[in-house]
Amino acid sequence: MPQIAFGARVRKSPFFERTMAAGASHFTVYNHMYMPVSYGNPLAEYWRLVEGVSMWDVAVERQVEVAGTDAEKLTRYLTTRELKSLEPGQGRYVPICDHNGALINDPVLLPLDGNRFWFSIADSDMKHWAGGVALAGGYDVSVREPDVSPLAIQGPKARNLAEDLFGSWIGELKYFGFREAELQGIPLIVARSGWSKQGGYELYLRDSAKGGALWDIVAEAGQPYDIGPGAPNYIERLESGLVSVGADTDEIADPFEMGLGKFVHLDRQDGFAGKEALGEIAQRGRARRFTGLHIEGTPLDASSQHRWQLNLDGEPAGFISAAAFSPRARGGSGGNIGVGLVKTELAEPGQRLQCESESGMRDIIVAELPFDLSHSP
């Protein structure tokens, strides 16, 4: 298999040396930064996440900071949600759409104070989207990427570890809540968040010179919980039905299709990016639906490498954006699962479809998201 080319154009995470030392075996690039996605044993990494605690270099979750007099105004304009309160210390999931209503990012918004907001972004240059809107719209703000790099701890034992590291106030954080903290002089923001449904925290490192030190402290403190390195997990995210913008979305996918309609507030009094187009889409009804898919046949021996076209009796029905073998599916006997965009009229649970996979034609059964792992389709 081809190697990743390490060079000067793509940035290295502050945790890069530690992830290499820990045996990172596969990398991707996300927000112009190298990201380890495997340490050579995908199943062990999966079980560590769903039964214990895993530590992830997610420095690629870059922050776009919007600051200044018009920061709140621009922040509200960029998001489809009506944010009635913007309480500092409480994060919010905020889909971002372009002029056509297409979903272009789905950050977590961190209100630091009334004039300063971080968008913790998925893989697209929201700095340029926000910057272009700010420039042409005449907003009095600065838009920049600060020196902030999250390290995630995820899994059912993450809370114990976080309490050991920071104290009992960890228990007071609501979901997406965050607080400033320090670990042996390392400046952090600690948030109850992370790209899994197993629970956990993200330690937003605020000084990239201290990445190695932070990694070592967390690895050491995690010993009693048998912590180990991992990465946003391909299998678990499918089970949980987490949207991966860019993977699951195409150029026209809108938030209604992606199951994020509850975050689109068309009854807002103020305008927001994409409002008009989204209003039209809402009237028309969504053309497709993001849904779970059981994939019949022999276990997939690797995650899917590209989109698989879905069809019903030869007619196009949509596509599977990601697929893998879940050891917990079908009540623990295991099964192939996937997610994808399916024509609305064919997206009812139980609907049977076919797809052309990398290992030939397969039968498909539509399922609700998140997957009910306790029973067979």
Add this chain to the structure above:
Amino acid sequence: MPQIAFGARVRKSPFFERTMAAGASHFTVYNHMYMPVSYGNPLAEYWRLVEGVSMWDVAVERQVEVAGTDAEKLTRYLTTRELKSLEPGQGRYVPICDHNGALINDPVLLPLDGNRFWFSIADSDMKHWAGGVALAGGYDVSVREPDVSPLAIQGPKARNLAEDLFGSWIGELKYFGFREAELQGIPLIVARSGWSKQGGYELYLRDSAKGGALWDIVAEAGQPYDIGPGAPNYIERLESGLVSVGADTDEIADPFEMGLGKFVHLDRQDGFAGKEALGEIAQRGRARRFTGLHIEGTPLDASSQHRWQLNLDGEPAGFISAAAFSPRARGGSGGNIGVGLVKTELAEPGQRLQCESESGMRDIIVAELPFDLSHSP
């Protein structure tokens, strides 16, 4: 060395299967797409480019299409250059700056007609920058990425090959000139362009289903010239002093620093993105200069993996953004060369500096770009 992770989030080029079959050994990611950067023999690939003809999968040079009533107006606003004529069929190199005057991309602009323009971009989401400006500025345009994927042929024998493929009109193309063409029914735009100074052409494939067919036609027609696969070449681009936005630039690098001042027309009557900030920078004078650097000591055995800090007697002097061993440097005896941003007062050819490389402290001598390969520093 770690492998590249192939997955559904990052796109595959229409030439992907062919590059794998041709032995692509290293990949990076550029504009959310996998890009082969080596086929396992860097020196052979270098000599093929500078003495023969090489074929490159540069589908990652994505096109941002701006089309509609206000397309010309928006195109002019986005670029620092005054484009007196925008003649269809003649491309132009057009730096793009943000509100702060920082260089955020340096595309080639292809005017298709009076209402439709392609920006053939470097690695940042110019679709979002242009889209944000268009939305907030109320421009009547569509901004999208069309199905267009360039395949480059580069090197001194590229012209012969292009004439064999397309006919003698190839000789009529000026630099960055382009024309619509077909090869066995495959729709193309053929441009005299490419990211090397060895001469060559880019075949903009306009139907991604036909990538394999195009690759095969070019590989077959190139046999008499001993064509082989390659990629934008790390060594040759250093010799030639080509700017790589993202690698050579940091968040604040401006076009004056990067040696692109001649493309910034502050005396334009109309406004453009970054004009005010660039006016201030021009008055202040540039703080740094992008320059060549001879690197003393033993030959580098691989290209640099990150930025090397430059200093003079322990005081910071700038950074080297990329470095490698050039077999043609020093009159053909070979030598290490690099490029970087150096404090203006220390950027005079002949200035001696030091740097901390991956293989220890090294002496540095500033040089003009492009490098004069015929003599030693």
